[in-house]
Amino acid sequence: MNIILLGPPGAGKGTQARKLVAERGMVQLSTGDMLREAKSSGTAMGNKVAAIMDAGQLVTDDIVIGLIEEKLEGDHAGGFIFDGFPRTLPQADALGALLEKHGTTLDAVIEMRVDDDALVARITARSTCGDCGEVYNDQTKPIPSDGKCSNCGGTEFKRRADDNEESLRTRLMEYYKKTSPLIGYYYAKGDLSSIDGLGEIDVVAKAISGVLDS
Numbered sequence: 001m002n003i004i005l006l007g008p009p010g011a012g013k014g015t016q017a018r019k020l021v022a023e024r025g026m027v028q029l030s031t032g033d034m035l036r037e038a039k040s041s042g043t044a045m046g047n048k049v050a051a052i053m054d055a056g057q058l059v060t061d062d063i064v065i066g067l068i069e070e071k072l073e074g075d076h077a078g079g080f081i082f083d084g085f086p087r088t089l090p091q092a093d094a095l096g097a098l099l100e101k102h103g104t105t106l107d108a109v110i111e112m113r114v115d116d117d118a119l120v121a122r123i124t125a126r127s128t129c130g131d132c133g134e135v136y137n138d139q140t141k142p143i144p145s146d147g148k149c150s151n152c153g154g155t156e157f158k159r160r161a162d163d164n165e166e167s168l169r170t171r172l173m174e175y176y177k178k179t180s181p182l183i184g185y186y187y188a189k190g191d192l193s194s195i196d197g198l199g200e201i202d203v204v205a206k207a208i209s210g211v212l213d214s
């Protein structure tokens with residue numbers, strides 16, 4: 001089963017994707033992770049990505065699609081979660097064509113709806129474990145009172161430098177301009193399910209499971 005988690009920055013897509021990986025053996029394909037991984041892989045494609053990123057340029061859709069294609073060729077019995085891709089209509093078309101070429105389909109697009117004000121409050125409260133990347137939130141999932149990561153026991157926590165309100169509003173604007181049209185696109189294709197992304201992590205996870213198991 002292949003799915004897209006769609007929603008504004010800070011809606012909790014990464015957190016839910018990690019749960020699906022743990023609980024359903026799915027493979028999370030996050031563009032950022034794929035690019036970082038490619039950069040350090042030493043393959044021809046990886047060197048190309050490294051050169052572009054080092055020059056401060058944007059990686060083209062073709063390259064991202066190429067990286068996804070490499071993943072599709074590997075073992076993926078549990079299916080893929082696309083997290084942060086596609087971000088634009090042309091990318092959505094390209095992904096559809098790629099999946100078709102590999103004889104597979106998109107089974108669900110899950111829109112995580114979040115109120116903008118709540119989103120700003122939530123994202124500025126976010127931190128991650130410096131060792132394993134576990135995501136914490138001052139409001140919904142605070143760092144344990146003993147100061148140790150519940151996942152790995154690490155004691156270093158980071159706040160993303162861009163988790164401030166102004167940069168969030170800039171990223172939200174990008175989302176509304178370029179990515180939110182995908183909601184209509186996938187609705188028209190009959191793939192879209194919308195859930196309330198604002199609840200507790202487990203409540204949201206249950207809503208996602210409800211879509212996947214229906």
Ligand SMILES: [Zn+2]
Nearest residue numbers: 129132149152
């Ligand atoms: Zn940790």
